[in-house]
Amino acid sequence: MDDPDGYFGERVAARYDETSAVMFEPRMLDPAVDFLAGLAGDGRALELGVGTGRVALPLSRRGVPVHGVDLSRAMVRRLRAKPGGDAVGVTIGDFATTRVDGTFSLAYLVFNTINNLTTQAAQVACFRNVAAHLEPGGCFVIEVGVPELRKLPPGQNVVPFQVSPTGWAYDVYDVATQSMSSNYVEVVDGRCEFTSIPFRYVWPAELDLMAELAGMRLRERWEDWTRAPFTSESGRHVSVWEKPAA
Structure with missing residues (x-):
């Protein structure tokens, strides 16, 4: 960054x-x-x-x-x-x-x-x-x-938290390190924009x-x-x- x-x-x-x-x-x-x-x-x-x-x-x-x-x-x-x-x-x-x-x-x-x-x-x-x-x-x-690790079934590391006609958002977890990221796909003026922000839960x-x-x-x-x-x-x-x- x-x-x-x-x-x-x-x-x-x-x-x-x-x-x-x-x-x-x-x-x-x-x-x-x-x-x-x-x-x-x-x-x-x-x-x-x-x-x-x-x-x-x-x-x-x-x-x-x-x-x-x-x-x-x-x-x-x-x-x-x-x-x-x-x-x-x-x-x-x-x-x-x-x-x-x-x-x-x-x-x-x-x-x-x-x-x-x-x-x-x-x-x-x-x-x-x-x-x-x-x-x-x-x-x-x-x-x-x-x-929200209870939402993760075995083998899955992604939890979606927003779905709409103009955007999608999901968290990605690494349970070994407690690192995660929130990821956003937004449709702006007919184009997709992607943003990913790292966190530690x-x-x-x-x-x-x-x-x-x-x-x-x-x-x-x-x-x-x-x-x-x-x-x-x-x-x-x-x-x-x-x-x-x-």
Whole structure:
């Protein structure tokens, strides 16, 4: 990947809000903002992978000072162009290692963004980076899907998740390495465009161990932002780890 914006360069950024439109709907977004605002309290929030500001902007409008980190300048330009975009501070860089000034009562990674770190070492580094930014008693929140390996029969490594007259999307899994990719075929102006983005899937218990290595402990885990119970049938989870107050 030669693009300095990584896999979220201009072509992806230009259509990101459109292709993720369901995630901007109030029924999806409002519970997340309520959840995060409650944890932030009177403190500052750090969003890793701030993107086009889907969560940062409404959280900022709730009175929470938000600072974001993102590798993609193309995505951040979209944030800056939106109303209130200048109220969100942004540092360009890899959120696993990039440091910003000050401390925060809340740090968060939403919409599977932890999986954008494609090695276990990078994911562990992210937890340690967050711990260094958090105030004592501060919280780190991750929203991420549970790996869908139960959908893989023997001999199969592909799980389709979108089929329409104008596009197809599917995930490819390597269960030996926990690497995966999300692949998109879209028909645009009568032509097919292909995009493939690499990820590393991660299990809830593995995230708990990463948190422990960074000096944090699990505080709560839910199926979604409404605090529905997390069960063995849950397809995703919202987990909160806390940095000890002492």
